[in-house]
Amino acid sequence: MTTSKSEVAYALVSERIVNGAYSPGYRLVLGTIADELGCSVVPVREAIRRLEAEGLVHFTRNVGATVAQVDSTLYLHTMQTLAVIEPAATALAASAMDEAWLAKAQDLNDQMRQCLEAFDPVAFTELNNEFHQQLYSQCPNPHILDLVQRGWRRLAAMRASSFTHIPHRARQSVEEHQHLLELIRVHASPREIEEAARAHRTNTLNAYLAQANMDPSVI
Amino acid sequence: MTTSKSEVAYALVSERIVNGAYSPGYRLVLGTIADELGCSVVPVREAIRRLEAEGLVHFTRNVGATVAQVDSTLYLHTMQTLAVIEPAATALAASAMDEAWLAKAQDLNDQMRQCLEAFDPVAFTELNNEFHQQLYSQCPNPHILDLVQRGWRRLAAMRASSFTHIPHRARQSVEEHQHLLELIRVHASPREIEEAARAHRTNTLNAYLAQANMDPSVI
């Protein structure tokens, strides 16, 4: 056995939460998952407590675990956290962004632009995830990288439950990506890159707030 | 029983790592800790895996856990992470900083100043921790708050192993705290507060780099 059962359990439950198979509020019963995996409850329990630490599940002693409920406040808090960390990760990664990197990022954004013409929001969302992953992928600080990845996983879990959709924001998003790529191409300072990345995330957050008719002060 | 045994185990091991009783590299043997706590290995194992997720312990399958080794790179990565998150947390907390809050923060910084006169580095460090905790304590975003607290716990664990000491930086630190408090007192914008807090953290980081004769580019 090369991977432990608790790892398998973690991967399974994690994947199902992130892709939406387990919706927010879904009750995670240890015995049920253990039966499905053909193992005992101990490794399942361990996996679930790890997911709790990540914020993907809510856990109550002697009661059990459920997939974390998503409300607008939680969504905004997650967006806000990413708005802090992703720009920093991007700026730190800047020095590692070479021509090959730029070409791939540019290609992803070009594909996103095509999705706009083709009215394909599903592919657009997928490409957007990839683009952002590309942005921070070269971050040399593993702690910061880990935080960004966890944040995006949470965001993915929330979006899988079709909680958000801001269609009219898509086109502006592509342009902001492009602006960011130009800054990287001309070797702008890390600070400039960070600011541009933060502006991008803040704009997305504000677009959501506006759509939901929420006051920016709620966060 | 009001708290579970895994919570007790987590609290015990965590405390010992943070206060330095368990030094980096210390071998955490499940059975030994279980015996000491008078419980079985299962809850201890759970506690240790949680500490692993926090980055305080290093864990290898089928081999066991050790307290995370601290090297300068790890230390710098942790400092860098805090340099991103703590200023954001402070800026977000700004609106909740009232007169009572200011009075307490000012008092802490005044005590730090007195420690300088009295040449009491131990008390100074303790007060510094309290001051920073006060800075981000009112942060309304629980995710960001959690990240800052974890970062400081890691830093505390590293410092407990007397890895760092930058005496000549102390006085400047107090002045930077004071500057930050003035900005808060006059209700400066969140952005200004964030920038000042970040400058403070960046200066601390650079002071360490200079003392260690390291090039800032190492990070």
Next chain:
DNA sequence: GCACACTAGATCGTATACGATTTGATGTAC
């Protein structure tokens, strides 16, 4: 003397079992 195979002890990983706790339903008093 060095490299490699082997063995024994230590330690981990997880199955099983059972007591503890919670929850929701049922029954009873008012």
Next chain:
DNA sequence: GTACATCAAATCGTATACGATCTAGTGTGC
């Protein structure tokens, strides 16, 4: 009909046990 006590089913928390795996030490061939 409402409030509260009671009880049973579901589920969790952890002790115990044992097989699996790693590590270090020993021995053997060269």
